[in-house]
Amino acid sequence: TSDVEVDPTTGCSTLEVGDVINYSFSVKNTGNVTLTDVMVSDLVGGVTVSGGPITLAPGEEDTTTFTASYTIIQADIDNGTFTNSAEVVGTTPAGAEVTDISNNDGYVGDNPTVIELCQNPAIAIVKTGIFNDENGDDCSDVDETITYTFTVTNQGNVSLSNIIVDDP
Structure with missing residues (x-):
């Protein structure tokens, strides 16, 4: 037992x-x-x-x-x-x-x-962006870019695989 x-x-x-x-x-x-x-x-x-x-x-x-x-x-x-x-x-x-x-x-x-054993799969994503002011005018202009960073966290108790981030 x-x-x-x-x-x-x-x-x-x-x-x-x-x-x-x-x-x-x-x-x-x-x-x-x-x-x-x-x-x-x-x-x-x-x-x-x-x-x-x-x-x-x-x-x-x-x-x-x-x-x-x-x-x-x-x-x-x-x-x-x-x-x-x-x-x-x-x-x-x-x-x-x-x-x-x-x-x-x-x-x-x-x-x-x-x-x-209880399985509790869970996943979370945080997307942050940084504006790239390429001409330094403190204003977003056509053809300037934003760089995005994604942080993916396994918030469950099981291993996760084949994780794909898709940003439509």
């Missing part, structure tokens, strides 16, 4: 670049033998899981040992989501490894945890 709050009107989080998602993991031995050296690892990259190794008896559940955090980057916001999965590995008394991929809402399945 994660500690991310969701905006009830949009259904997405308002995380920004640099904000941190904190994860906690529930690990359960769903088998009939004790598992040792139980560890959780991240499958996405950029997330380091802390805690463990632990031992779990049959049916035992641990909800406090393993935690992780991830810092949002611009690519996550540009994608509109951050999707993450983890894997748990344990060792049986016979020395075999058993594994499972995380599920977002219970112990059955392998659905990743998906955090929807």
Whole structure:
């Protein structure tokens, strides 16, 4: 699970670049033998899981040992989501490894945890002009020019590309 709050009107989080998602993991031995050296690892990259190794008896559940955090980057916001999965590995008394991929809402399945990130694209332009008084008479005359400068600013939270300024 994660500690991310969701905006009830949009259904997405308002995380920004640099904000941190904190994860906690529930690990359960769903088998009939004790598992040792139980560890959780991240499958996405950029997330380091802390805690463990632990031992779990049959049916035992641990909800406090393993935690992780991830810092949002611009690519996550540009994608509109951050999707993450983890894997748990344990060792049986016979020395075999058993594994499972995380599920977002219970112990059955392998659905990743998906955090929807609000995207707010916005762009602004400022046009300034400087009159070029080429003959120095402090008056605009035919054939004198105005030099325009455009300042374009990304005022949203997603990367913008192929920006074109058109001055009709």
